[in-house]
Amino acid sequence: MYMQDSIICDCVEVLQECIKRLREVGIQLLRGISKTLGFEECYIEKRMKLESGCDFITPNDYPLRPYSENQLGQAPHYDPGLLILLLPGLSNGLQLEHHGKWINANPQPNSIVVSIADQIEILTNGKYKSVFHRVVVNNNVRRISLPLFIGPSLDTMVSPLPVCVDEHHPLAYLVKTYKELLEANQYHEIDVKSCLKNVRV
DSSP, X not given: OXXXXXXXXXXXXXXXXXXXXHHHHHHHHHHHHHHHTTSOTTHHHHHTTGGGOOOEEOOEEEOOXXXXXXXXXXXXXXXXXXXXXXXXXXXXXXXEEETTEEEEOOOOTTOOEEEEOHHXXXXXXXXXXXXXXXXXXXSSSOEEEEEEEEOOOTTOEEOOOGGGOBTTBOOOBOOEEHHHHXXXXXXXXXXXXXXXXHHBO
16 A cells, blocks of 8 residues: 555656646747747736646546547547647647648657647737647557646636737637636536637627
């Protein structure tokens, strides 16, 4: 029993360190996005109150399914938050929608897959697009993935930045708190689901 407890503690420590490092990478990427929008690098970090941000981590386990071609592990969807940082595991199954077709992500070994999520799309008034994606179950290999959803604090007002709104790009999204945006998925609870269709103007 003691050995099991020790193993669990070791796993928790490793996971906590992994989450910490992934979040650091995400913050650096958000700083880069801030600069592309013409702001100081910490602009999004401060505006979205990331010091008290609401992050999710949702480990996924997709058992192998022999003789099941193109069986979905997750249906096509968008993700909430600002960025998703994914440790994809050893087998591939992530697919992205591109011009109406599904293409394999094919991440390199030991890579981190980064995708734009709903709140960056809202913040940039659609300049940066949330990634529409799905997961296909691998027929030969069990797939385990670890995505970290980096999000604002729940009370942060999420709205298009004024620099992203003009006569050619009118306001496209309602102004709501992150909590309201999460609840706008019609499940009436905070859940890891997209809110975009419910907040477009």
